[in-house]
Amino acid sequence: MLTPEERHELGRLLQEHIPIRAIARRLGRDVKTIRRALGRPARPPAPAKLAPYHALVRERCAQGLRAPRILRELRERGYPGGATILKAFLQTLGPPRPARRAFHRFETGPGEEAQSDWSPYRVLIAHRPTVVHAFAMIRCCSRRSCVRFFRDERLPTLLWAHQEAFTYHAGLCRRIAYDNQTAITLGRVGGKPRWHPAFLAFARHYGFEPSVGRPGHTERRGKVERPFHSLEEDFLRARSFASWEDLNAQGRQWLDTVANVRVHGTTRRRVDEAYAEERPCLIALPPVAYPAARQETRTVQKDGAVPIDGSYYPVPGPLGERAGHAVSVRIDPVRVQILDAAGAVVATHPVPDRPRPGLPSERVMTYSVRWRVLAPGQTRRVRLLVAVPRTRLPHQEV
Numbered sequence: 001m002l003t004p005e006e007r008h009e010l011g012r013l014l015q016e017h018i019p020i021r022a023i024a025r026r027l028g029r030d031v032k033t034i035r036r037a038l039g040r041p042a043r044p045p046a047p048a049k050l051a052p053y054h055a056l057v058r059e060r061c062a063q064g065l066r067a068p069r070i071l072r073e074l075r076e077r078g079y080p081g082g083a084t085i086l087k088a089f090l091q092t093l094g095p096p097r098p099a100r101r102a103f104h105r106f107e108t109g110p111g112e113e114a115q116s117d118w119s120p121y122r123v124l125i126a127h128r129p130t131v132v133h134a135f136a137m138i139r140c141c142s143r144r145s146c147v148r149f150f151r152d153e154r155l156p157t158l159l160w161a162h163q164e165a166f167t168y169h170a171g172l173c174r175r176i177a178y179d180n181q182t183a184i185t186l187g188r189v190g191g192k193p194r195w196h197p198a199f200l201a202f203a204r205h206y207g208f209e210p211s212v213g214r215p216g217h218t219e220r221r222g223k224v225e226r227p228f229h230s231l232e233e234d235f236l237r238a239r240s241f242a243s244w245e246d247l248n249a250q251g252r253q254w255l256d257t258v259a260n261v262r263v264h265g266t267t268r269r270r271v272d273e274a275y276a277e278e279r280p281c282l283i284a285l286p287p288v289a290y291p292a293a294r295q296e297t298r299t300v301q302k303d304g305a306v307p308i309d310g311s312y313y314p315v316p317g318p319l320g321e322r323a324g325h326a327v328s329v330r331i332d333p334v335r336v337q338i339l340d341a342a343g344a345v346v347a348t349h350p351v352p353d354r355p356r357p358g359l360p361s362e363r364v365m366t367y368s369v370r371w372r373v374l375a376p377g378q379t380r381r382v383r384l385l386v387a388v389p390r391t392r393l394p395h396q397e398v
Contacts, residue, residue, distance in 0.1 A: 049081035111281030171282025310355030
């Protein structure tokens, strides 16, 4: 109820045509109290902006999606509200979050440090569950991320992934922090890491200093650990991909349109704008890339192919006709190259999405029925048990 003094002031303000909300602020009263004093009914509550999308939000929440990705999908469907009411509604759908531990945060200057790590995931590629290994490298100052997906975490793949990240960022930082993975360190001597010789040569070629924290201290690389949560919740979850190329292409699009253009929650700056300021401080790439591909020797099989990582790749020309002889091959995560004795590339094959135990369809020959001469005047019909090119079989064909 209003006091007599407040009622007198209310009447004076109404004569001056002051809006009810302004009167409520001047009297320190609620708007509904002023309306009741004037005998006016309270306004009906405005319809909730999120109400028409509750079913969709519940469905996406059940799939494990988080607020940023759900908000993008809602806005594509015409949602006019913001993230605050969406997050408040999501909190009513799940259990309360546990309390977090507190850590001391530190920041680094432009071009000073980057952090890198691996994380495996199981995704659908060509409608088949496939284990992929996500490589991430993040610039600590600008928070710009690079993510690529590979089939393994071996040292040649790690070096190739670094070169992809250096190219994406158009340079590299003076120091890169890692965990104690065996492709980088071979253990510790006197508490200091013992670097893998090949990785140390790679680091010297590009001019950066590798750094590893003590075992189990994941908080030292917190800037690269957090993007993996966003990668899983905002990109990989509830998605499928046609091929490995499609997976990396969609990942690049997600980086360019979502992850690297958002306002970062810690720095309160757009990632792309902060990167534009950091880019002049990065180390320039050398004119010659480090040879990161594996170079090995393989034996030519009877069908004119060489086995590599569970797949068979045809060897062209005279090299493919020399069964039992060794040929040099150069292997990287996306292609396999066949080399001749002089080191020249004679064939290049893409790495298939899945191990291919046979030759490509254009080289596989169907089973054939042939005559084999057993003795003078005696013959019998036999069926080949392996698929081989007909031109290489010495027996007479029917």
